[in-house]
Amino acid sequence: MFYKNKRDLLNSSITELKKELILTRQREKTCPAGWRIFSSSCYFLSNDSGSWTRARQDCKDKEADLVVIDCNKEQTFLSKLTKSETWSWIGLMDGSNEGTWKWVDGSSLTLRYWEAKQPDNGGGDPKWGEEDCAHIRTGKDTEENWNDRSCNATLRWICEKLA
Known part of the structure; x- marks a missing residue:
């Protein structure tokens, strides 16, 4: 009886440890190689250049989309993504209704x-x-760094997906 209780206690402890390990792994956020993590998202700055449509398709091919900037901390992070000024597409456009971004x-x-x-x-x-598509100028000494361009212009792009 003594060994059975010990075994049951050990099995119970093992089960609890397994649950903790699974929860810990779920909390750990990782990004694929070449991506940078910030908050709960992964970001990828392309090396290639292309139109806004090509940029979006490349992001989708990576199971992501063009970046959606929804808080000041994310804007600050992206503004400092590069040291030299880099023009990159973001996921913002007003092509459907001029002036409604x-x-x-x-x-x-x-x-x-x-x-x-x-x-x-x-x-x-x-x-x-x-000029119906927006880009960000990273590496610039300001956070007021968005501009509208023709969607056919050739720029780099930033993809975003959940970590």
Whole structure:
């Protein structure tokens, strides 16, 4: 009887330890190689350049999407993502309704980090065309670093997915 109680106690302890291990693993957040973690998301800055549509497809191929910036801390993190100024697509556009900016997840734009006098839809200059997609200028000494560009412009991009 003594050994049976000891064995039952050990089995119970093992079961509890297994549960703790599973919970610990679930709490540990990791990102794939080449991605950077911040808060509960993983971020990938492309080495390639392309249109906004190509950028979004590349993110989707990586089981992610273009970044949705939804808090000041995330904006600060992304602003410092590179040391030198890098123009990168983010998941923001107004192609469906001019002037109504929406994120790729369907949410409305609430926080704004536009550069001065932006967005300007090309300022009416035909050489810029319609500017319906947004990019961020990382590595700049400011957090007001968003600009609108033609979705066909060739820029790098930032993907985001949950860690």
